[in-house]
Structure formats: C-alpha cells, structure tokens
Amino acid sequence: DVKVTQSSRYLVKRTGEKVFLECVQDMDHENMFWYRQDPGLGLRLIYFSYDVKMKEKGDIPEGYSVSREKKERFSLILESASTNQTSMYLCASSSPLGNTIYFGEGSWLTVV
C-alpha cells in the first residue's frame, strides 16, 4: 500500500515556538504538497515542491517555510507559531501531471 506519513497527529505548541511538521512518502514521488484545512475554507495550498531542494509558494505561504533535502521527505516549518495557525495540516504527494495525489492522515496543530 502506498503511504504518506505525517510525523505527528496532534500537537499543542505555544505562541512564538518554532514548529516542525514532517512528512515522508514511500512512493518515490517527485511532487509533494502542504495544505492547511479550516472549517468552511476547504484545503488551501501553503507550499509545494516538485523536486529535491525546489519549492514554490502556494496560496497562503506567509508565516511558513518548507524544506526538502531528500526526495521522500517534505517538512513544513512555522518559524514563530501564532494562534491563527491553529489548524489541520495535510501533506500530500504525487507523480507529475495527471496522476493520483496521496494524502497523509493530517496533523492537528493547536497554538496556545
């Protein structure tokens, strides 16, 4: 079975903390994505990467950064967490153009 694994299912962090959300895929996919999901807003794309060390901003990159040092791993970084970053974060991967996107189970982040 194909798998996208997000390191933490539930996290609680304090305002101002640096937060790392890790994602690993085992399908040798070139493309990886980070979304956040909030009630009524659907999935909003934060960043995506189409190759190692390559990254592109999505629709809402402010307050986030990403790292892709290896093909299978894509990390989302909140440099200084704020309460408005409380959300569910979803990682996904796919092979190029037109192929299926596989999602992780999601990471629920609460910033207090």
Added chain:
Amino acid sequence: DAKTTKPNSMESNEEEPVHLPCNHSTISGTDYIHWYRQLPSQGPEYVIHGLTSNVNNRMASLAIAEDRKSSTLILHRATLRDAAVYYCILTPGDKVIFGPGTSLSVIP
C-alpha cells in the same frame, strides 16, 4: 489557475444514485479532472479521474462533457459510508488547487 465550481452541499437517500456536478469552464487541454473525497478526521482519498472519456471504477463513474467544461461524479448506490466532502479538482501543471468541496449527506 484552473478553477472549479460546485454546490456547497447535497443530500441523497441511501441506496439511490447520486450525481455530483462540477463546472470547470477554464479547463485547458492538458488538465486532468480528479475527484477526491474526505471522510471526517481523515485526509482526502482518491475516487476517480479522467481526461476526455467517461471513466468507471469500483467506487464511482465519471461523466465528462464533450467540451470538458463540466463533469459529474456518479455514485450508483449511495451508502452511509459515502457521506463525505467531495472535491473536484484540476491538475494544471504541478500545482493542485482544492476549493471548499461539496458536502454530501446520505439519509438512511
């Protein structure tokens, strides 16, 4: 960015067919049409995708208009497990945009 529009919510009786519409008038010739669904507290899961021809799999059917500006996801017999948020998305290049989705309720 290629965008899709669809109803916010729909309702169906159990064991009846469900037709979920999606409009994508700005679709380009190389865009694939994908459908995903998301059950509560889970990540979205793949349902079906197509380019030009209608497609069938064990979960659903996808009917694509001849001009490709709209498509319909067909669940042949809705079950309670089909209650979810359904997303119709296009894949222009490597960036994938999801909108709010259509929330499907299934009435026993």
